[in-house]
Amino acid sequence: MKLKNISYFFILFLSVTTCAQDKNTINTKNSYEIVVPELNNPWGFAFLPDHSILITEKEGKLIHFKDNLKTVISGLPEIYVRGQGGLLDIALHPNYKDNGWVYFAYASPKGEERGGNTAIMRAKIKNNTLVNKQLLYKATPNTTRGQHFGSRIVFDVNGYLFFTIGERGNRDVNPQDLTRDCGKVYRLKDDGTIPKDNPFVNVANAKTAIYSYGHRNPQGMELHPITKDIWTHEHGPRGGDEINIIKPGKNYGWPTITHGKNYSGTKITDKTAKKGMEQPLHYWTPSIAPSGMAFISSNKYGDWKGNLLVGSLKFNYLDRCVLKDGKVIKEERLLDDIGRIRSVEEGPDGFIYVGVENLGIVKLTRS
Amino acid sequence: MIKYRFIITFGATLLFSCYSEKKKTTAESIRTQDFVSGKQVYDDFCINCHMVNGKGVPNIFPPLASSDYLMSKREESIRSIKYGLKGPIEVNGKKYNGVMAQQGLSNKEISDVMNYITNSWNNKNVELVTENEVSKVQQ
Numbered sequence: 037m038k039l040k041n042i043s044y045f046f047i048l049f050l051s052v053t054t055c056a057q058d059k060n061t062i063n064t065k066n067s068y069e070i071v072v073p074e075l076n077n078p079w080g081f082a083f084l085p086d087h088s089i090l091i092t093e094k095e096g097k098l099i100h101f102k103d104n105l106k107t108v109i110s111g112l113p114e115i116y117v118r119g120q121g122g123l124l125d126i127a128l129h130p131n132y133k134d135n136g137w138v139y140f141a142y143a144s145p146k147g148e149e150r151g152g153n154t155a156i157m158r159a160k161i162k163n164n165t166l167v168n169k170q171l172l173y174k175a176t177p178n179t180t181r182g183q184h185f186g187s188r189i190v191f192d193v194n195g196y197l198f199f200t201i202g203e204r205g206n207r208d209v210n211p212q213d214l215t216r217d218c219g220k221v222y223r224l225k226d227d228g229t230i231p232k233d234n235p236f237v238n239v240a241n242a243k244t245a246i247y248s249y250g251h252r253n254p255q256g257m258e259l260h261p262i263t264k265d266i267w268t269h270e271h272g273p274r275g276g277d278e279i280n281i282i283k284p285g286k287n288y289g290w291p292t293i294t295h296g297k298n299y300s301g302t303k304i305t306d307k308t309a310k311k312g313m314e315q316p317l318h319y320w321t322p323s324i325a326p327s328g329m330a331f332i333s334s335n336k337y338g339d340w341k342g343n344l345l346v347g348s349l350k351f352n353y354l355d356r357c358v359l360k361d362g363k364v365i366k367e368e369r370l371l372d373d374i375g376r377i378r379s380v381e382e383g384p385d386g387f388i389y390v391g392v393e394n395l396g397i398v399k400l401t402r403s
Numbered sequence: 404m405i406k407y408r409f410i411i412t413f414g415a416t417l418l419f420s421c422y423s424e425k426k427k428t429t430a431e432s433i434r435t436q437d438f439v440s441g442k443q444v445y446d447d448f449c450i451n452c453h454m455v456n457g458k459g460v461p462n463i464f465p466p467l468a469s470s471d472y473l474m475s476k477r478e479e480s481i482r483s484i485k486y487g488l489k490g491p492i493e494v495n496g497k498k499y500n501g502v503m504a505q506q507g508l509s510n511k512e513i514s515d516v517m518n519y520i521t522n523s524w525n526n527k528n529v530e531l532v533t534e535n536e537v538s539k540v541q542q
Contacts, residue, residue: 077504094504118507119448182448182506205447299446299455325451352463394489394502 058322058351060367068371068398071389072101078391080125080140080189083384085133091397092140094122100164101397111159111166116143116152119182124154125199125379127189129226136160137226141187141199144174151178153217154185154201158228172228173199173245175217181205184218184271188257188329193264196231197224198282200268202253207291211250214242219290221254221268221282223247235285250288250313256329256346256380257282267317269329269346272296273304275321279344279357279364280314289313295321318357318364325350328379334386337402345370345388347377354380354390354400370400440512441519448506449516457524463501465494468524478540481532484513486542510537 072078077094084090088102090109096117098109115123121143129137137158144155153175159166184202191197203210203219211219214236222245225231236242254270266282276296280288293307295316309315320326328347332340344357344364352373358366371377371390379391388400445453453459457468467473472494473480482488487505491498508516514532521528 076502116507117505121507299450301455350460 058320058324058367060353060355060369062353062369062372063356064372066370066400066402068374068390068400070396071399072106072397075099075391075394075396077122077393078379078397079123079187080127080379081381081389081391081397082126082128082138083381084128087384089397090126090128090138091391092123092126094124096123096142098123098126098140098166100161107164109161109164109166111169113142113155113157113169113171114145116145118143118152118180121152121154121182121185124185124187125189127191129158130191130195138166139172139189139197141185141189143185145178146171146174147176147178149176149178151180153178153204154187156189156197156199156224156228158226170228172197172224173222175201175204179204179206184253186251186254188255188268190257190259190266191226192259192266195226197226197228198222198247198257198266199224200251200254200257200270202255202270203251203290207252211252211290212287212292214239214246214249217243219249219251220246221248221251221257221266223284247284248282248286248288250290250292252290252294255327258329258331261331261333262342267329267331267344269326271325272319272321272323274299274301275319275323277320277323277326278316279318279346280316283314287313288316295319296323317362323350324348324355326355328377328381328391330380330382330388332388333382336386337388337400340402345380347380347390349376349378349393352376371398374398438515438519438522441515441517442523444508444512444516445519448508449520452503457520457526462497462499465492465497465499467520468526469495470526471495473521474526474528477532481513481517481537481540482542484508484516485510485537485540510534513537 079092079094081089081091091099096115100107124141126140139158141156143152145152155174156172159169181204183205186200186202189199199222201218210216230244236246237244252270254268256269258267269279273296276294293310293313295308326346327349330345332343346355352375354370356368356370357364375395376393381389383389389397391397452464453467459466488503491500511534514534514537517532
């Protein structure tokens with residue numbers, strides 16, 4: 037009888053631990069208001085100076101939302117809508133008010149090989165059409181694989197353009213090879229030229245736009261409001277999603293070191309650390325499938341100021357990460373069960389806006 | 404008269420055997436196939452939500468393994484892969500109200516992945532999906 041009890045308990049224990057939910061507590065003292073209704077997959081969005089919003093729909097649609105009206109912006113380049121690819125992130129030039137440049141990332145079929153890869157373009161908007169289109173970067177070669185386009189765009193305080201490209205489902209070939217695109221964070225000048233002091237400009241045959249490497253699929257990137265460092269998060273495989281602070285020339289280890297496993301549960305590597313490779317600031321096992329990232333820098337949410345917010349595609353919540361001394365010391369579920377969170381931004385009014393698949397863009401409220 | 408009857412019977416038998424040969428694949432030949440290309444599509448486009456064991460995620464992504472929906476609604480399943488799926492469905496007595504995005508797969512890839520998922524995780528489908536069948540499924 038006793039043995040039987042123990043085996044029951046063991047089975048229960050196994051079924052609880054193998055059911056991949058995380059243990060973050062649910063905060064119920066928050067809610068949301070729908071700001072932009074009826075969007076399918078708002079991959080990215082950016083607030084214009086008049087507080088209207090530019091929104092990318094993954095299916096290949098650019099929307100200008102103003103006075104409760106959606107206007108479709110025409111003139112997008114050809115977009116490779118397949119798997120995780122489509123129209124992806126969007127950002128404004130830091131001096132948008134003066135120069136009108138809009139930057140966006142998308143999966144592009146341009147090139148000779150079949151398939152597509154991540155591209156960065158800038159353009160201006162005139163009469164609801166994209167004009168002065170300039171292709172600033174196009175990763176090569178194309179591939180028909182459906183995963184890991186990365187694509188988040190951020191400008192740092194010096195006006196450099198940072199963006200991410202995932203390893204395109206080719207982990208053993210791309211992320212650790214500086215002569216190849218994919219699995220990297222990139223840095224360009226705002227016009228697409230390569231800064232002279234990029235870390236690999238003197239490495240033979242290197243893709244000189246590379247700023248850091250050894251990444252899997254970063255779908256969150258943000259400038260820290262105080263330190264002004266570039267923070268990213270990236271999807272691990274099964275387990276091992278990471279938060280990293282991006283430093284020039286550094287190797288973030290994928291797939292040589294990881295806290296994750298293959299989807300099938302088999303091992304990728306025994307190593308979680310190696311000399312010359314960076315350790316994540318934080319990692320999630322089980323994976324939450326992070327997408328979208330924002331810091332709360334305003335005073336709109338009281339003592340949440342300084343917290344990091346990360347969307348969870350997998351568990352349908354907004355992860356509030358409390359940071360202390362460079363570590364995540366506490367996590368909590370906001371907007372629990374809202375849906376797949378794709379994008380998170382702090383608006384010009386200091387409120388947090390969240391892009392949710394098949395819902396729209398919502399404003400986070402704290403009660 | 405007898406001759407005619409013989410010809411008709413023979414012809415019908417021939418027709419029938421032809422028909423079944425075209426549409427049905429024997430269980431034996433299915434076992435010998437391993438659906439490599441379909442598995443490749445699955446691992447590339449489907450596995451994130453439907454999981455390696457085809458069980459999906461409880462209450463969020465419906466299972467494919469032992470799924471009554473997949474195994475009895477052949478055309479709807481093809482349609483959902485081809486054009487995406489939105490709105491409430493019921494799978495094995497449980498309601499799901501999510502969205503599956505269109506993945507941008509070719510008809511060949513859709514038939515490959517259909518044959519893989521309908522013959523994995525204890526699912527069995529001897530009537531294989533063809534590229535031509537997929538091409539005829541309208542939105």
